[in-house]
Amino acid sequence: MLVTGPTGSGKTSTLYTALNEINDEVRKIITIEDPVEYQLRGVNQIQVSEKAGLTFARGLRSILRHDPDVVLIGEIRDRETAQIAVQASLTGHLVFSTLHTNDAPGAVTRLVDMGVEPYLVASSLEAVLGQRLVRVLCPECKVPDTSVHAKAFRSRMGIGPDVQLFKAVGCRHCRQTGFFGRHAIFEWMDTDENIRRMILENASTDQIRAAARAAGMRTLSEDGWRLVAEGITTVEEVLGVTTDKDTPRNHAATESSDSSETTPGDTAAGSRT
Numbered sequence: 001m002l003v004t005g006p007t008g009s010g011k012t013s014t015l016y017t018a019l020n021e022i023n024d025e026v027r028k029i030i031t032i033e034d035p036v037e038y039q040l041r042g043v044n045q046i047q048v049s050e051k052a053g054l055t056f057a058r059g060l061r062s063i064l065r066h067d068p069d070v071v072l073i074g075e076i077r078d079r080e081t082a083q084i085a086v087q088a089s090l091t092g093h094l095v096f097s098t099l100h101t102n103d104a105p106g107a108v109t110r111l112v113d114m115g116v117e118p119y120l121v122a123s124s125l126e127a128v129l130g131q132r133l134v135r136v137l138c139p140e141c142k143v144p145d146t147s148v149h150a151k152a153f154r155s156r157m158g159i160g161p162d163v164q165l166f167k168a169v170g171c172r173h174c175r176q177t178g179f180f181g182r183h184a185i186f187e188w189m190d191t192d193e194n195i196r197r198m199i200l201e202n203a204s205t206d207q208i209r210a211a212a213r214a215a216g217m218r219t220l221s222e223d224g225w226r227l228v229a230e231g232i233t234t235v236e237e238v239l240g241v242t243t244d245k246d247t248p249r250n251h252a253a254t255e256s257s258d259s260s261e262t263t264p265g266d267t268a269a270g271s272r273t
Contacts, residue, residue: 056075143167165234187217220241
């Protein structure tokens with residue numbers, strides 16, 4: 001499983017949360033990171049040291065000789081690390097790692113570009129989670145946004161009048177910033193049989209994204225508009241970390257009225273970073 005996003009988007013926090021969920025006395029979990037950001041009870045954590053010759057690839061080879069059940073690789077940076085990670089997953093290890101890509105579908109083509117054979121990617125990759133962080137509006141001072149910009153955005157996105165948009169103001173509670181805390185937005189891509197077939201055919205990122213969306217994937221933009229419609233964040237925050245090119249014009253209004261629909265991203269989005 002891969003988590004993608006730029007530096008500072010909460011990838012490591014998400015991976016540590018996943019490890020905590022599956023950590024018990026039975027599973028043997030080993031991580032190799034640069035740096036080790038959190039100390040996890042019951043988890044063997046290794047710090048990468050380039051000066052000492054301990055790279056991700058060399059450390060990963062040593063880790064696999066200890067027969068772990070779960071391996072966390074801080075980041076897949078090169079071809080050698082990517083190939084070892086794929087081989088580890090094919091031999092029965094659960095592997096978590098991160099990649100620097102713009103979205104979840106882009107992780108597939110990034111692995112292929114690194115030199116991993118498409119058939120290995122198709123066989124080993126189970127899911128990709130793309131994420132970003134947006135600031136949360138301060139509940140003490142947020143006010144409805146009736147600006148011209150907000151009205152233009154409503155018209156362009158097809159947001160109905162029943163959905164209230166908010167803007168930041170600033171107060172003592174939020175130290176005059178208008179925001180208090182951060183919230184993650186996600187897109188979760190399962191590698192189903194259709195996606196695997198497309199990987200084998202060397203499909204482009206756009207083609208894989210289209211297939212994933214047809215299978216029900218909610219994009220980062222769409223998850224962001226859901227938070228806007230719920231009054232959690234602002235339009236500017238979502239636009240600052242995503243692109244709205246994939247967002248249907250009536251998506252935000254539809255999302256606000258269909259609260260019964262849930263995805264793996266909905267569960268994870270309940271916690272703030």
